[in-house]
Amino acid sequence: MNISLERYTERVEQYASRFSRFPFFLDVTMVLALIGCAFFGTQLSLPGVDRPDTGKSLEVLLGLSCFVLLKYRIHTRTVVVVVAGVTIAAIARGYLLTPMLLAPLLAAMYWLAVLCDRRTVRLYALVVTVALLTVNLFSDGMRDLSPVLTVVGPVFWMALPLVGGSLARLRGDYLEAVKARAEHAERTREEEARLRVTEERMRIARELHDVVAHHLALANAQAGTAAHLSRSSPEQSRKILDDLTGTTSAALRELKATLGLLRQDDRPEGEGLEPAPGLARLPELIDSYRSAGLEVVVHQEGVRRPLTPGVDLTAYRIVQEALTNVAKHAPERAAHVGFTYADSRLLITVSNDGPATATAVNGTSGGFGLRGMRERAQSIGGDLCAGPRPEGGFEVTTALPLQASAAVVEGESP
Numbered sequence: 001m002n003i004s005l006e007r008y009t010e011r012v013e014q015y016a017s018r019f020s021r022f023p024f025f026l027d028v029t030m031v032l033a034l035i036g037c038a039f040f041g042t043q044l045s046l047p048g049v050d051r052p053d054t055g056k057s058l059e060v061l062l063g064l065s066c067f068v069l070l071k072y073r074i075h076t077r078t079v080v081v082v083v084a085g086v087t088i089a090a091i092a093r094g095y096l097l098t099p100m101l102l103a104p105l106l107a108a109m110y111w112l113a114v115l116c117d118r119r120t121v122r123l124y125a126l127v128v129t130v131a132l133l134t135v136n137l138f139s140d141g142m143r144d145l146s147p148v149l150t151v152v153g154p155v156f157w158m159a160l161p162l163v164g165g166s167l168a169r170l171r172g173d174y175l176e177a178v179k180a181r182a183e184h185a186e187r188t189r190e191e192e193a194r195l196r197v198t199e200e201r202m203r204i205a206r207e208l209h210d211v212v213a214h215h216l217a218l219a220n221a222q223a224g225t226a227a228h229l230s231r232s233s234p235e236q237s238r239k240i241l242d243d244l245t246g247t248t249s250a251a252l253r254e255l256k257a258t259l260g261l262l263r264q265d266d267r268p269e270g271e272g273l274e275p276a277p278g279l280a281r282l283p284e285l286i287d288s289y290r291s292a293g294l295e296v297v298v299h300q301e302g303v304r305r306p307l308t309p310g311v312d313l314t315a316y317r318i319v320q321e322a323l324t325n326v327a328k329h330a331p332e333r334a335a336h337v338g339f340t341y342a343d344s345r346l347l348i349t350v351s352n353d354g355p356a357t358a359t360a361v362n363g364t365s366g367g368f369g370l371r372g373m374r375e376r377a378q379s380i381g382g383d384l385c386a387g388p389r390p391e392g393g394f395e396v397t398t399a400l401p402l403q404a405s406a407a408v409v410e411g412e413s414p
Contacts, residue, residue: 027070034066034104041101042090058090066104072111077124083108084128092135099157106161113165114172121162129158206317206372217324219247221292243291278312285320286337294327295334302341305402314376315348315400318384321369322350322396330394345382346402351395373398 042059065086072079087105091097099106109128113121132154226240286296307315319337326335330352340347370386373396377384382400389395 030107031066031069034069034107035063037100037103038062038066041098041103042095044098044100045096058093058095061086062090062101062104069104069107069111072108073115076112076115077120080105080108080112080124080128084131088131088135091132091139094139097132097136097139097154102154102157106157109158110161110165110168113162114168121166125158125162129155132158202375206376217328218288218292219244221289221294221327222247225293240291243288247288277316278309279307279315279319280312281316282319285316285323289323289327289335292327293333294323296323296337297335298337298339300339300341302339304339305341305346307346307400307402310380311346311400311402314380314382315346317376318348318373318396318398319350321373325369325396326350326352326394332393341402344402346400347397348400349395349397351389351393353393370396 039059039062042062065083068079068082083104087102090101095101105128109125112124116124133151136150136154222240222244226237226244229237229240282298286298289296323335323337332353335350335352338347338349340349370384373386374384377398377400380400382398384396384398386396387394
C-alpha cells in the first residue's frame, strides 16, 4: 500500500508541477472537481434507504464549502474546520458516508498533512475522525450496515490523505535538503577553487622570485666584481665574465622550466622540462656564489638522509634565497651553511658575519625573500626563523621533516 500511495503522490506532484505556473487555475479546477464529487456523493444511498430530504440546502452548502479550499495555503486549519463541519452535518442528516461525499474533506486533510506540523496534523486528524465515527454510528444512512464496516470505512478513507500528505511533505523536505546540500557543495567548490588558485599563484610567485632574484643578484655581483678587477687582474675578470654568461644562461633555463609548467599543450607530461633542483645541485650553487666573490663554507653534522622531492626542493630554495640575501646585503663577503640531520628533521642554518646594525638589512621584513622562505618551510610541515645574531651578522634557521626510510646514505657534505 505504501508503494501505491507513493506512486499516487508522485503522479499528483507531476500533474501539479505542470500547472505550477498557474496556481489559481489549478485551484479552481480542483474545487470544481470536488463540487462534482460531493454532489454525486449526495445522490448515493444504500438499497432500501431513502435519501434524506433537506430541500437541497445542504447540497448547496457542501458545494460552497468546496470554495473554502481556495484558501488552503493561507488558512489551512480554518479550511479543515469548515469543510469537516459541513461534511459531518451532511452525514448527521442521513447522507451515506462515501469517498465521493468525503472528497472535499479528504482534500482538506491532505493539504493539512502537507503544510502543517505533525502535532497539528495528529490533533486535527484525531478530532475529525472521532467526530465522523460518532456521527456515522448513529446516522440513518448507515443503519443497515454492521458497526465494524461503519467504523472501518471512515478510518480507512481518512488515513489515505494523511499518509499521502505526509509522504509529500517528507519528499518536499528531502528535496529541500538535497537542494541545500547542492548549494553548499557548489559554494564549497567555488571556495576550494579560489583557494587552489591563490595557493598556485603564491607558489608560482615564490618560484619566479627565487629564480629571478637569485640569478639577478648573482649576475650583479659577478658584474661588479669583474668591473673591479678589470684593470688589476684582467685574467680573473675574464673568468668571472665567463661565469656571468653561465649565470644568465642558467637563469633563462630555469625561467623557461618554471613558465613551461604553466603551459597547457599536448606535449607528454614533463617533456622539455628540467627536473626540480635539489641539494644534489648545491655544489654548483656554491661555486656560482664563489665566482661572484662570496666565500661560502659548508659543514654537515649527522648522517645524510634521502629527502622527498618536495623537501629537497624546499631545502635548496631556502639555501639559495639565504645566500642571495647575503650577497645582496651583507658587507662581509662570507657565509656559513650548516646541515644537521636528526632522527626526523633536517636543520639548516645560513649565517654571515659582520656588525648587527649593518647586516640586519639582510632580514628586512619589507621584501618577499623571508616571507617566501617561511611559506616554503610551512608548506611541508617545517618552520623557519630569521634574525640578527647576538655576535653580529644575520642567521636563517629552518627545520624540515625528513623522509621516513630505512636507507641511510653516507657521503660528503652537500
